[in-house]
Amino acid sequence: MSNKRTKNQEQILKLINNNSEEMSAQNLHFQIQQHGLRIGLATVYRTLKLLKIEGEIQERVTPDGESFYSTINSVYHHYHHLNxxxxxxxxxxxxxxxxxxxTDWCHSQKFKVYYHTLEFFGLxxxxxxxxIASECLSAN
Ligand SMILES: [Zn+2]
Ligand SMILES: [Zn+2]
Incomplete structure (x- = not known):
């Protein structure tokens, strides 16, 4: 993909790349405002989707359904999680x-892999x- 990015999109990507930790869209929007940039939340979401398609960033969804975004190149972000x-x-x-x-099998499918996720869920x-069980019961 060789789409030419807008200035706003470049700024958003720069913020994500410069951040060592993954960020939610709201958090990212807050940082954008801290930097004195005027970019609306809707633009942030659109840009996040574009950057995902371009293979620049990845999205991780927590058990609570919240999405966190991070650069694919960062070492930190190749972490899997116990949730x-x-x-x-x-x-x-x-x-x-x-x-x-x-990885070899994915290549054999002619699929261009940007990243992978693997999440474990439990207690x-x-x-x-x-x-927990009796706490749930007594909550009623
Ligand atoms: Zn892995
Ligand atoms: Zn716990």
Missing amino acids: CVNCGKSYPMNICPLSQKI CAACQDQD
């Missing part, structure tokens, strides 16, 4: 369990210690 379905915390894993075999150590 707690009770407290909603995400714990980054510092290993990638995917083998070269899978974190702290939540396992809680009596």
Whole structure:
């Protein structure tokens, strides 16, 4: 893809690239305003979609349904996560369990892979210690 980006789109990409942590669209919009730029939230969302199609950024959706965006090139962002379905915390894993075999297979399908995600869901150590079931019952 060789679309020519607008100045606003370039600014948004620069902000994402310069950020070591993943950001929500709202967070990104806030930073845009901090930088004195006048870019509306709708433009931010449109740009995020464009940058995803171009393979510049990736999106991670948390168990709560919130999307976080980050640059694909960043080391941090190749993290997989353990996600707690009770407290909603995400714990980054510092290993990638995917083998070269899978990558090779994707290439054999003539599919251009930008990135992959792998998320695990369950209960974190702290939540396992809680009596969640009886808490849910007593909440009624
Ligand atoms: Zn938890
Ligand atoms: Zn991986």
